[in-house]
Amino acid sequence: MALEAVKSGEGVLLLVPGNREVGGIMMTTKFETTFGSLGDFSKGELEIINDDPKNYVFSNIFDVASRSRPYEKVVVAINLGYVFETLRAEGTSTWFAAAHDEFAIVMDGVVAVDLVKLDAPDAVVPPGQRGAIAVEGTPVGRKMGYVKCKRGHQVLLPKGAAYRFRADKPGVILLQTVDGALSVHKWADICYK
Amino acid sequence: MSQTVNALEVKASPASNQTGYRSFELGSFAFSRDEYFAKVTWHVGGQKLSHVMSADAFLRAMMRDVAWGFFYGWVNFDPVIGTRNLYGKVELYAGAYHPAYKEKGLDLTETFDSREIMATFKAILDDWTNEGFDPFAAPDETDTTWVGKKNGNNRLAIERQRQACKRMPGLAGDAELRTDKNGYPVNRAFADVSQEEPEVHAEPGFEDEVHAFSLFAYLSRSDVTWNPSVSSVLERSLCCPTTEEYILPIKHGNDRVEWFIQLSDQIEWEIEDKQTGAPRAKVIMKAGDVAAMPADIRHQGYSKKRSMLLVWENATPGLPELYESGKLKPNPVEF
Structure with missing residues (x-):
C-alpha cells in the first residue's frame, strides 16, 4: 500500500494510505447505498464478549441462497411458528398455496409471480394448515394475473390463491410465512457457531 | 404546578x-x-x-x-x-x-x-x-x-404518527405508499435507490387483490430514523422496517425475541445483559444478514450511513410472561 506523508500538528508526520477519500462518508453529499446479491455479498461478524454465538442465529440470506437448491425453503428466522424463509429463485417453481397470507420480498434478481384464484381453496389447503404446501399439477381456478418484481419489491401472496415463481436467472426471495411441511431447517449449516 | x-x-x-x-x-x-x-x-x-x-x-x-x-x-x-x-x-x-x-x-x-x-x-x-x-x-x-x-x-x-399498515401498504383502505405528493421525498442518503415500482398485471376483477410495491423505494422515503413502520402483517407476525442513521437513541431491552434482517448497508449492535448492562457481544450486520435478538438482552445500534433494517416482531399477547417465567427460552433456536 502506498503511503504519503501528511503534516500534522506539533511537527508530527502521519503516514496515511495514498488515494485517500476526500472527506468521510458523512462529509460528502453523495451517498452510496449497499445492497447484497448472490454475486456480491459480504457476511457480517459476531464479536463475542461473554455469550454463545449460537444465541444470535446469525446467517446471511445470499450465503444461504448461494448454497440452496432452486426454491428450497430454507428458514433463516423463526419466532414461535412464524418464519422468514430464503428461497433461491431459479427457473420455474412448483405451485404453492397457503391457508394464510404470505409476503415475498425479492432481494436479488428479477422474479415473476403468477397468481391463480383457487376455485376450492379449502380443498387444496385445509383450513388451519400452517405454512405453504405444494400444489400438484396446475391449480384449478381463475388467473389473477402476474407481478414482475425486481430487487426490493414486495408482493402479496394472498390466502385463497396459488402462486408460483419464475426467474430466468438466479435470484433471491425472502418469504414471510409460517413454518410448514416444506420449510427446511438447517441452522448448523447456515449460522455462526 | x-x-x-x-x-x-x-x-x-x-x-x-x-x-x-x-x-x-x-x-x-x-x-x-x-x-x-x-x-x-x-x-x-x-x-x-x-x-x-x-x-x-x-x-x-x-x-x-x-x-x-x-x-x-x-x-x-x-x-x-x-x-x-x-x-x-x-x-x-x-x-x-x-x-x-x-x-x-x-x-x-x-x-x-x-x-x-x-x-x-x-x-x-x-x-x-x-x-x-x-x-x-x-x-x-x-x-x-x-x-x-x-x-x-x-x-x-414530534406529533408524527407511526405508519402501520393493517395488511400491506398500498392496498385499498390500508396505509398509503410514500410519494413526493404526500410529503415523503427520497431521503438524501438514498438518492441512489431505484424508485421503479413492480409491474403489476392484474386480470379484470383482481385489481384489488394482485398487489405489490417497492419496499426499498418506500423505505428510501422514510423521514425518520430509528422509528419502525409496519409493512406487512401475517396474523401476529409483523414486519417493521426502519431506516437507521447515527445511534439508536435508546438501549432496547427485549421482553421477547425479535429478529433483524439487514436490508442495506451496515449496523453495528452492542449487546448487553438486560438486567446489568454487562457487555455480551457485538453483532456487525451487513446487507443480507439475519440475526436474532434474544429475550434477555438489551441492544443499541450504530449506523454510520443511513441503512435499511427490517425489524421482525411477534405481537402475540402474553409473550413477556412466558419469557419471564422461563416457559420460553430467551434464544429462539437450539442447534
Missing part, C-alpha cells in the same frame, strides 16, 4: 424566568432542563439523587418512547433512566438496571397508568423541543437549536 393536557393531569411548573423551560413531576420523579442538559431527580430513603443527560439525547430517547407507545419491553434512555412497558401500565425507573445503584438500594421504580405517563412525556417533549430541532432526524439533518433557552416548538416533528 399543574395543567391539564388531554384531560389528564400533568404536573408542570410555570416557565422558568431564566431558561423559559417548564419543569415536570411524575410520581416521585422530577424532570427539568436547562440550556444543555435534562435532569431527572428522585428520592430514595431520604436521599436525593439526580441524573443528567444531554438534552438532545434525552429528547431523542423520549421521542422514541412516545412514538413507539413504550414499545416491547424496556426503553433505556441510558444506563440509568428508562421505562418498562407492562401494557396498560408503564414502569418508570432510575438505577433499577444499573448494578451500582441497585446494590446500594438507590434505585427507584414507580408504575403509572400508560395514559398518565404518556401525557407527561408528551408535555415534556412539547415544551423542551425547540423550533428547528427534530428528535427523529439524524444529527446531519437537523438543527442544533436544542441548545440554549426555550425557542418555539416543533410540533410537526
Whole structure:
C-alpha cells in the first residue's frame, strides 16, 4: 500500500494510505447505498464478549441462497411458528398455496409471480394448515394475473390463491410465512457457531 | 404546578424566568432542563439523587418512547433512566438496571397508568423541543437549536404518527405508499435507490387483490430514523422496517425475541445483559444478514450511513410472561 506523508500538528508526520477519500462518508453529499446479491455479498461478524454465538442465529440470506437448491425453503428466522424463509429463485417453481397470507420480498434478481384464484381453496389447503404446501399439477381456478418484481419489491401472496415463481436467472426471495411441511431447517449449516 | 393536557393531569411548573423551560413531576420523579442538559431527580430513603443527560439525547430517547407507545419491553434512555412497558401500565425507573445503584438500594421504580405517563412525556417533549430541532432526524439533518433557552416548538416533528399498515401498504383502505405528493421525498442518503415500482398485471376483477410495491423505494422515503413502520402483517407476525442513521437513541431491552434482517448497508449492535448492562457481544450486520435478538438482552445500534433494517416482531399477547417465567427460552433456536 502506498503511503504519503501528511503534516500534522506539533511537527508530527502521519503516514496515511495514498488515494485517500476526500472527506468521510458523512462529509460528502453523495451517498452510496449497499445492497447484497448472490454475486456480491459480504457476511457480517459476531464479536463475542461473554455469550454463545449460537444465541444470535446469525446467517446471511445470499450465503444461504448461494448454497440452496432452486426454491428450497430454507428458514433463516423463526419466532414461535412464524418464519422468514430464503428461497433461491431459479427457473420455474412448483405451485404453492397457503391457508394464510404470505409476503415475498425479492432481494436479488428479477422474479415473476403468477397468481391463480383457487376455485376450492379449502380443498387444496385445509383450513388451519400452517405454512405453504405444494400444489400438484396446475391449480384449478381463475388467473389473477402476474407481478414482475425486481430487487426490493414486495408482493402479496394472498390466502385463497396459488402462486408460483419464475426467474430466468438466479435470484433471491425472502418469504414471510409460517413454518410448514416444506420449510427446511438447517441452522448448523447456515449460522455462526 | 399543574395543567391539564388531554384531560389528564400533568404536573408542570410555570416557565422558568431564566431558561423559559417548564419543569415536570411524575410520581416521585422530577424532570427539568436547562440550556444543555435534562435532569431527572428522585428520592430514595431520604436521599436525593439526580441524573443528567444531554438534552438532545434525552429528547431523542423520549421521542422514541412516545412514538413507539413504550414499545416491547424496556426503553433505556441510558444506563440509568428508562421505562418498562407492562401494557396498560408503564414502569418508570432510575438505577433499577444499573448494578451500582441497585446494590446500594438507590434505585427507584414507580408504575403509572400508560395514559398518565404518556401525557407527561408528551408535555415534556412539547415544551423542551425547540423550533428547528427534530428528535427523529439524524444529527446531519437537523438543527442544533436544542441548545440554549426555550425557542418555539416543533410540533410537526414530534406529533408524527407511526405508519402501520393493517395488511400491506398500498392496498385499498390500508396505509398509503410514500410519494413526493404526500410529503415523503427520497431521503438524501438514498438518492441512489431505484424508485421503479413492480409491474403489476392484474386480470379484470383482481385489481384489488394482485398487489405489490417497492419496499426499498418506500423505505428510501422514510423521514425518520430509528422509528419502525409496519409493512406487512401475517396474523401476529409483523414486519417493521426502519431506516437507521447515527445511534439508536435508546438501549432496547427485549421482553421477547425479535429478529433483524439487514436490508442495506451496515449496523453495528452492542449487546448487553438486560438486567446489568454487562457487555455480551457485538453483532456487525451487513446487507443480507439475519440475526436474532434474544429475550434477555438489551441492544443499541450504530449506523454510520443511513441503512435499511427490517425489524421482525411477534405481537402475540402474553409473550413477556412466558419469557419471564422461563416457559420460553430467551434464544429462539437450539442447534
